[in-house]
Amino acid sequence: MPHFFFDVDDGAKFERDLVGAELDDRIAARHAAVISMPDLARDEIPDGEAWEWRVRVREGDGTYFFEAILSFRARWI
C-alpha cells in the first residue's frame, strides 16, 4: 500500500508529517484528510476573527496532490 503524508498548517504553524500512513490509494488519502478536519477544529478553536486550517496530502516522493481547507470566521453583529 502506498504511503501518504498529511501536513497541517493552522495558519500560525506548518507541521510536516514525519510518520505518515499507509492507505489504499489517493481516494482513501483524500477521505482521511477530509474527515480529519473536524478533529483539527474541535480542540483548537482559535481566539480571533478568522482562521484557516489546511491539510495538504503528499505522496512518498513529495508530490502534493490534495488540499483541504477549513475556515473559521467569527464577528460581532
Next chain:
Amino acid sequence: MNRPIAPSSSTRIRAHPLTRRNVPEVGAMRLDEPEHSATERRSIIMKSIGHSGGNPAILKLNQAGTLEERDLSKLSAITCTSYLIDGKRDIIQQGEPPKDVHLMMSGLACRYKMLPDGSRSIMALLVPGDFCDLHVAILGHMDHGIGTLAPSRVVDIPREIIDDLTSNEPRITRTLWWATLVDEAILREWLVSMGRRRAMERVAHLLCELEVRLKTVHLSEGGSFELPINQETLADMLGMSLVHVNRMLQKLSKDRLISISGKTVTIHDRAALWDFAGFDPGYLHLSRHSLAALVDVGCVAEASA
C-alpha cells in the same frame, strides 16, 4: 477438568499441591519459613508457577488482594491450556451465543462494534490477564464482537468451571467481581475521554492507562511496552481520525513525553505524562503494592495517593 493437562509447570503443581507442608523451594527461600508474611508467600508462589513472566490472570486477579495459596493453584490449573489465535481474528462475533469464557494470556484483543457505514468502534482493549466476557453467558447473545489485534494466546474456560468457581470459591468469585467492576471503571474513563478530553490528552491518557495495566502483568518495563497496533486501530479506539491520531502522537513525541519505535512505546516522563493527561490510576483499583511499584520507578506518589 475434562481436557489434557499441558506439560507446563501447573502439572507439577497438581503432583505437589502447594500446601505449607509440601512446598517447593524458590532460591534460598522456603515458603514455610515463619518470617514470610502471607503476602510474601503469595508472591513467592506466584513466581514459582506459570511461565517466566508469571501467569497474567493470577497477576491481575491478585490485585484484588484476597487470594490464598489454594486459589492460586486452582487458577493456575484452570489457565494451563491455552491456544494461539492469529491477529485480526474474531474470538467471538456479535450475535453469537457465548459459551466459554475467554481469558487473554498474551497478545492484545478488543471489544468492538461495526457501524452501518462500515467503520469500526473499539470500546475496550483486552490485555493479558483480562477476561473477555466473564458474565456475558447470562445474556443470550453477544451484543458486540471480540477480536484479536495481534497474535494472542487465549484460554477457553467452560461455563461449568465458572459456575463451579462462583458456587464453591468465594475468594476467587470476589476477584472475578473485582475484575468485572474494574472493566466497568475503565469503560467509564473511556467515556470521559471520548466525550470530554481533548485529542492529545485522550491519546496520552490511553497510553498512561495501558502502561499501568501492562505493568501489572509484567509486560511493561522501564516505561516501555509493546503496542502492536497500527494508527488506524488507534483511531478506532480513540474515536478520532487517523490523521489526527498521527499528529497527536508526533506532538507527544516532540514534547519528549513519549517515543515510538516500531511497535514499542516508551513513556519518558511518567509524572509529566500523567499530569498532562489528567491520569489518576485510582480507577484501576490496583493493590497498594502495585501502586508503590509505580512510584518506585519514578512517578509522583501524590497522583495515586
